[in-house]
Amino acid sequence: xxxxxxxxxxxxxxxxxxxxxxxxxxxxxxxxxxxxxxxxxxxxxxxxxxxxxxxxxxxxxxxxxxxxxxxxxxxxxxxxxxxxxxxxxxxxxxxxxxxxxxxxxxxxxxxxxxxxxxxxxxxxxxxxxxxxxxxxxxxxxxxxxxxxxxxxxxxxxxxxx
Numbered sequence: 785x786x787x788x789x790x791x792x793x794x795x796x797x798x799x800x801x802x803x804x805x806x807x808x809x810x811x812x813x814x815x816x817x818x819x820x821x822x823x824x825x826x827x828x829x830x831x832x833x834x835x836x837x838x839x840x841x842x843x844x845x846x847x848x849x850x851x852x853x854x855x856x857x858x859x860x861x862x863x864x865x866x867x868x869x870x871x872x873x874x875x876x877x878x879x880x881x882x883x884x885x886x887x888x889x890x891x892x893x894x895x896x897x898x899x900x901x902x903x904x905x906x907x908x909x910x911x912x913x914x915x916x917x918x919x920x921x922x923x924x925x926x927x928x929x930x931x932x933x934x935x936x937x938x939x940x941x942x943x944x945x
Contacts, residue, residue: 892899
């Protein structure tokens, strides 16, 4: 019976040895994996520093661009207000012109008869002037045809008119 005890102790020792070997292999594999993870984290940390630097620069550029955009927007607002004021001025000018036009039309309508009479009198005056010129030219041409009998005094008067 002693032999069974020795054999069972030997089996237990062999089983323990196998267990230790497998645990050692597992721990070695785990150590390699952890080393790989540590190396990856180191590379990731250096990449993250680069990304952080680029992100900071991009943030500064974005802030500068936003400030520039704000200033240009304010300048554009000023221009829009100026254009609006010009439009208002033009509109009031058009309204004034329209009022003046309406007043002139109203006055013309009210004085239509007077204007018609003035035009008629003007036409009569022009006709009279034309007839007077025609009469004045007829005697001169008849005097010239009759010969040079006109006195120097008449020639002087004709030359002045």
